[in-house]
Amino acid sequence: MxxxxxxxxxxxxxxxxxxxxxxxxxxxxxxxxxxxxxxxxxxxxxxxxxxxxxxxxxxxxxxxxxxxxxxxxxxxxxxxxxxxxxxxxxxxxxxxxxxxxxxxxxxxxxxxxxxxxxxxxxxxxxxxxxxxxxxxFIKKCRRESSFLLCDSNERYLSFLEQFPLSESRIPLFHIASYLGISPETLSRIRSKKINQIDISQVHKI
Structure with missing residues (x-):
């Protein structure tokens, strides 16, 4: 080294x-x-x-x-x-x-x-x-709560907040797998304008 x-x-x-x-x-x-x-x-x-x-x-x-x-x-x-x-x-x-x-x-x-x-x-x-x-532990709790409380749009926004600039480094099919959705669903989410959703409840769990 x-x-x-x-x-x-x-x-x-x-x-x-x-x-x-x-x-x-x-x-x-x-x-x-x-x-x-x-x-x-x-x-x-x-x-x-x-x-x-x-x-x-x-x-x-x-x-x-x-x-x-x-x-x-x-x-x-x-x-x-x-x-x-x-x-x-x-x-x-x-x-x-x-x-x-x-x-x-x-x-x-x-x-x-x-x-x-x-x-x-x-x-x-x-x-x-x-x-x-x-x-x-915090990362796992936040991910678990996102699956329980959030829809796919909210999970995607939460992902972008947790991993800034990740889309330029992580292939989209890997992101889709992490979010528990299909690559096609992720493409639809990304292709339309998503209003910022308050996900503060996720961060409190």
């Missing part, structure tokens, strides 16, 4: 939460790595155990399930996002999720064993884990 990349990672993701000792910084620099991946590369496949936490330095990732020969998108991750198959990461069980690059990507890989060791050494590392869990 280049010094520039790991330094940027530490300044972006770690130092805003807490300071590092010299030993901790040295460990992170030596035991994390960066992988450069092509578009459509898979980082995690279903039936794997998630033994790493990932941080996106550059690129775009989607997570999805396979069901009835279809791919159902569950989330998108952009620059400066942490991601992994969290249930598998926390429990050691195999995941049913897949994580795939939608763009050429540079990903920082942090082994779970390293995180577990750091957590044992200093409780401050729980701040990082709590931050990741909190962000993912």
């Amino acid at each position: 280049s010094e520039y990349t790991i330094t940027t990672f530490l300044e972006t993701a770690i130092y805003p939460l807490f300071d590092l000792t010299d030993t901790e910084e040295q460990i992170l620099r030596s035991e994390t790595k960066i992988v450069t991946l092509n578009k459509e590369s898979l980082l995690i496949k279903e039936n794997m155990i998630a033994n790493d936490l990932f941080f996106i330095d550059r690129g775009l990732i989607r997570s999805f399930y396979h069901k009835d020969y279809r791919e159902i998108n569950t989330e998108f991750f952009f620059e400066n996002d942490f991601f992994t198959a969290l249930t598998s990461f926390l429990t050691g069980e195999k995941t049913r999720l897949n994580f795939q690059c939608l763009e050429p990507s540079e990903i920082i890989v942090i082994p779970k064993a390293l995180i577990d060791n750091l957590l044992l050494q200093d409780q401050k590392w729980h701040l990082l884990l709590n931050r990741i869990l909190k962000k993912e």
